Amino acid sequence: MSSLMHSPLLWLTVTLTCYQAGFWLHRQLREPLWFPPMLIALCLLIGGLLAFNVPYDTYFQGNQFIHFLLGPATVALAVPLYQSLPRLKAAAGPLGLTLVFGSVLGVASAMSLAWLLNLSHGSVLAFATRAVTTPMALGIAEKVHAPLALASAIIIISGIIGAMLVEPLLGFIRTDMARGFALGMAAHGVGTARALQISPTCGAFAALGMSLNGVLTALWLPAAIGMWLR
Known part of the structure; x- marks a missing residue:
């Protein structure tokens, strides 16, 4: 047994x-x-x-096999993004500003909420990975010594909530490019799957937002937390 x-x-x-x-x-x-x-x-x-x-x-x-497939699945999202490359070049400036602002705000708001709820130190660090897709978030969690299981649960739950709220919160946004980018940054993999149901363009820019947000956050977050813990 x-x-x-x-x-x-x-x-x-x-x-x-x-x-x-x-x-x-x-x-x-x-x-x-x-x-x-x-x-x-x-x-x-x-x-x-x-x-x-x-x-x-x-x-x-x-279940390591499915966990392993998260990486290739994330890379495969580059295919619809490549098909939207001309639109990406035209909107590179606004998307770049949104990326920087969203990366910092996503981490700061999640950690502030955990701190206001008087959660443990490890829980606050786990909340820092909330807006990053799972393969990257687990790597960040290891570097900042956050509980991996808790970080995984937070990421999945936040992604599901983001996919549930996309219509009421982002319904006023008429451009699939902007809606997808915001959804990918906020709700990562689950949000990207929901964006692909809306339109190929929405899914492509959700994949872009998810990937770039993960890379940018992985570059600055461990160093920022290291300075905070000193």
Whole structure:
């Protein structure tokens, strides 16, 4: 039984089953915006792990294959971005300013919220990675000595919330380029998946926002936290 619980095939099957079940239930519920497929899948997966008393570390170790695919999946998002290259060149200035402002604000607002809630030191550091896509965020979390499991949970939950709120919060933005870039920066991978459902252009610029925000944050955040902790 112990060897089965650590089997990569078991947790790969469970994860994919919950993912497909999330989409099926979402359709059965008439696709409510407040309960996206990713959130349904997450609830099913967490419920199963709690019901069978499976530690998160066991699940994560048995699911390394999917974790490995996060990197190639992120790189593959460059394909729709390349197809929108002319529009990217035309808007390079405004997007650059948005990137810098959004990177700093995303970290500062998340850490301030954790600090105001009187969370632990490690939790505050984990919140610093909130707006960065998972593969990059875990690397940043290791450098700043933040809890990896907590950082992963914060990233996933914030991405789901961002994908849920895209219509009410960004509905006034008529340009898919601007909407996608903001969604990618704020909600990373889950937001980019939602942006691809809106339009190819929205998805391409969401991938750009997610990738550039991750790279920029990885460059300045560890050094900034190191200076803060002195």
